[in-house]
Amino acid sequence: MQRGNKAGSLEPHPLSAAFRRFRWAFATAGLFSCFVNLLMLSGPLYMMQVYDRVLTSRSIPTLVALSVLVLALYVISGLLEHIRSRLIVSVGNAIEQDLRRPVFSRMLDNAIRRTSDSGTQPIRDLDMVRQFHAGPAPFGLFDLPWAPIFLAVTYLIHPVLAALTAAGALILFAIALINEFAVKSGSQIAYAAQVEANMIAEQSMVASDVLHALGMKQSYADVWEDRHRRAVEQQRHAANRAGIFSSASKTVRTAMQSAVLGVGAYLVLQSEMTAGAMIAASIIAARALAPVEQAIGNWRTYLSYRQAKARLRQMLTPNVGRSGEPMRLPRPAGHLRLDGVAISAPGAAKPLLVNLNFELRPGDGLGIIGPTGSGKSTLARTITGIWPQLAGTIRLDQAEINQWSAEQFGRYIGYLPQDVTLLGGTIEANIARFDRDPDPEAVIRAAKLANVHDLILKLPDGYNTRIGTGGLDLSGGQKQRIALARALYGDPVLLVLDEPNANLDADGEAALSTTLADMRAAGAAVIVVAHRPSAIKSMNLLLYVRDGRQVAFGPKAEMLAKLGMAGPADRGVSLSVVGE
Template sequence: MRPPTPVQRKSELAAALGRFRHALIGIGAFTAAINLLQLTGPLFMLEVYDRVIPGRSVPTLVGIGILALVMFGFQGILDVVRGRVLVRIAGSVDEAMSGRIFDLAAKLPLKALTPAAFQPVHDLDRIRSFMSTVGPAAFFDLPWMPFYLGICFAFHPLIGAAASVGGLLLIAITILTEFRSRAPARDAAAISEGRMGLAEASRRNAEAVQAMGMAGRLSARWNEHNRRHLAAQQRVADIAGTMSTLSRILRMVLQSLVLAIGAWLVINQQATAGIIIASSILTSRALAPVEVVLAHWRSFIAARQSWRRLNGLLAAVPADRPRMELPHPSASVTVESVAVMPPGANRIVTQGVTFQLKAGQGLGVIGPSASGKSSLVRAIVGVWPTVQGKIRIDGAAIDQWTPESLGPHMGYLPQDMELFGGTVAENIARFTPDASSDSIIAAARAASVHDLILGLPQGYETQVGDSGRNLSAGQRQRVGLARALYGDPFLVVLDEPNSNLDREGDEALTKAILGVRARGGIVIVVAHRPAALAGVDMVLVMLNGQQQAFGPKEAVLQPQPAGQVPGQNQAPAAAYAPAARMVTPMTVRAAPRPQENTK
């Protein structure tokens, strides 16, 4: 799925920058003062050559020298202040957008958008870095170019014409640089994205890469990506470097040309010697912003690409709008004819699922692989959208809640569970800043993992490492279960929670499920192993993305009659048997599919 092009309305980045419009106006005022003070050098040289030298007046030289030093001092102070203000505006924009960018990066995998999750962060860094250089200051100086050319015309039309032609040639070089570098820069950005994606995938799958001897082949792919990336970067650098050198040579030729024209005018008594030097300085100053822009053109292109890409992603993943706070859920979870399509896909993987659970009930979702179980629970917890039907908690559709308001009442243990870098306690508490020790320990006890945590080197203060690498797979899963139970959430969804658990872990899981039900919560468990269903009272059978049976566990699953091979009975629901066999050697009895059930 490709992000949409930036919308015509004011983007979030533009709005963030617009908050500092008064500072930008101040920079404009500083730029005006700096450019007026830039006349100090030409005027000083004009006075020296036209007044001091012909008059041999040392006091005049000392006076104008002191005045020039004061003016140069003011110019330097204003230039430093302007640069520092630009750096602080860049930092403030970054600070204003950082939370939104992190939220965007976290949601990109849920939207199946192509950029890597770290790309928005890199884009914001690139924008901030460019805004902190002298490049933006040069753009503020560009509008003053006609002012200097006008003074050159005041000295003499020939001097003004020469300077104007040079300026037009530099502007033409800038435009040519833009057109020639646009496609290579775009290619370099796309190749860089694929290159970093390969590196991240290799890092996350380091064990499989090493065990199956894939390192060499992946290294060859990396080298190919890297070769193409370097080639694209070299094309951009060659274009920018060539144009920058051309502009520098042109400026030097132009200065010499202005000196020659000035000398000719002096010979013909149409100008003074001071005008020769002053005109050369003014011409150089008029063209300096264009040269600075060309020198920073690569950074400008990179920042512009990041700006456009970031605006497109921000438009594709809008911020959560404020919603009215709803009462804490406590009664029911209803699934109404739900159909689910994975983000970025064009095929429905789960459809026609309808059931209701009330407080204190536990549901086991069973079925063969690719039957839509995980897709269904991802929709129930709100990480995947539904393309049809509604999922309601206490009658309110889940899109009426924000993740922040519903999150404390939701516990989720995903199939591919990872922890975050930090302590065990921080992970269990979901990184809540003011989490109490009692609430953390209560969640650990509910998951029967308290004693296991105490056995770790630093107990609850043990650092789990990136993705929880300092813990075993079983320990990570049990800590993840404690995280799901933190704060006694009303709805707890566990996707294959016992895939890495031993017998003791299975018993702890059953105890946790029964504990949630006992306090009036609802548990939904996706299972392949029978131990995970010990604590539930309802069963949903999924097959080929569709609901096949739903009802009390005893009604949906029954022991296979003696001497009969599972799946060969003649019951009308015999087609459901393959799904049931994934869990237990029982077949499925035909059962009604009620829209609602009671305990």
């Protein structure tokens, strides 16, 4: 197992660490397998003794003694196999338990950084690793190294028979190798098609309303079916190929068993060995070949397991650069400063925004305006630490925002995204950001600030109303206000609201203005992205962005005058079109 990782960091790879932790268990299972395999000799040896000793001596006591002995050996063998199986099943579970949180968080990180297009597949991969340990496949691998024991015993019975068995093992081994190459690429293509089909299916769940209303169900089903069919076809190919090798190996194994018997009979006729030895040799030779045959039969399972493990290893590779826990910093006052900031979409080199320079003090309120596609939401995503900046520095108080741990930073800021998504759960849990131990008073305070408290009380179960999958469907404005309450939960020092008034009625907008004024008065820095002037009424600063550039920044009234937007700004008139 490898120490560290390709990137050269000293941190051990989490996957290697998880497996290394159970090295003792694999070693124990290996040792047990040795005994289990040795004990498998008891059947054929018993048979040999009965033939050659009991039948010739006609001694009943010998028969009874041998039978009692072999029965005891069977029981011991059964017990050992059971313990071995339990051990490997629990190791699978423990490895899954070790890795499930890291896999989940890395999956989220990859989604945020747009570095992976495999959706929730890593969870399925991890489950496959667990299920592999719970199935019969690992024992084929554990038995394989002990096949030479049987070969050695066959050799003791007669060297010619051992040579024959060894030849059979070589043929099976060759079959296994060809199998690996024949099945591997097909199963990878099948996997990729399956992931794509799953993603399409997941998306169709989210967009089910639109698919229905616009009569797209059939055409989108075609898209899904196309990918799914490709996956199934490839899986069928792989299964067919694997089937050929599996049947071939079975044929070779049974033929070998008979060949050993036939050659054995010849040797008996030449008086080179006894009839009992002949039968025992045939059974033992079959045992020597059985693990190889079993391995070939399970080849596709091994392959999927190995591929799942390789994908997990890649996705869990520790990041270079930042190591260890980020510093814990004291609660900031809410002083935000951007110097020469440029931003691109994750993974893209072309900047979407360049050369941003502005500063907010605690209690300041900044309105960000600009045409559609000018980069306002991109800026909001970067200030909240979702997307990293390409150049420049963003500081909250004196610390750069990437010095904070995401968890701690998140507690001090409030963010309302342009596309509001609430998560499946109660309204209370949503507002409390799924805190394990939410503070009901803080939840109610946030809800009141967001002007949504009365509305929640009117719902069937009040704050305990379940929303999201299987729960209540809320209106767009209701969702937006609950999301605002979530942003306000925990008294954030920096509030970033992306089009908070998009779904609000006139009363809602007026209430929002009051809330934002209150937040500012309480010392929070507030940033509001808006199209409509009413949303930035309670702001004192204005930033105008166009084509990814900072066109103007300064006191709001001054900037509006400079941009030719001064005067009574009409509700409903889009600010972003003025000044074009």
